[in-house]
Amino acid sequence: MQEAPHVSRGPVVTPVRVVIALCLFSPFVAMLWVGSYAKVEPTLIGVPFFYWYQMAWVLISTVLTMIAYRLWQRDQRTRKASDGGASR
Structure with a gap:
């Protein structure tokens, strides 16, 4: 009897991949939202907040x-x- 050809799965959205996306996306949001940090106070060791x-x-x-x-x-x-175990 012939086995059906192995069909590879495409991209799958999982909770782990959502966390990965959030980890990579959050710095962009933080830096592009300039209004949230465009101020001088509070200073840290004399360095303005902005920096x-x-x-x-x-x-x-x-x-x-x-x-x-x-x-x-x-x-x-x-x-x-999981792919290796399913194809055997």
Whole structure:
């Protein structure tokens, strides 16, 4: 008896992928919403809010990108394992 050809699944929206998208999208929203941080007060060690807020987002973006990357790796391993088990 012939086996049906394996059909690869297309992109699937999962909760993990939504979290990944939010991790990658939130820095853009934070930086493009200039009205939320276009002010001088509060200062941090004499540095106006406008500057230290942006510098804080450099660090926050790094952490969020790292989280997104780890989640993506885990998602791909899970997907590959489930595809591998289904095709055997």
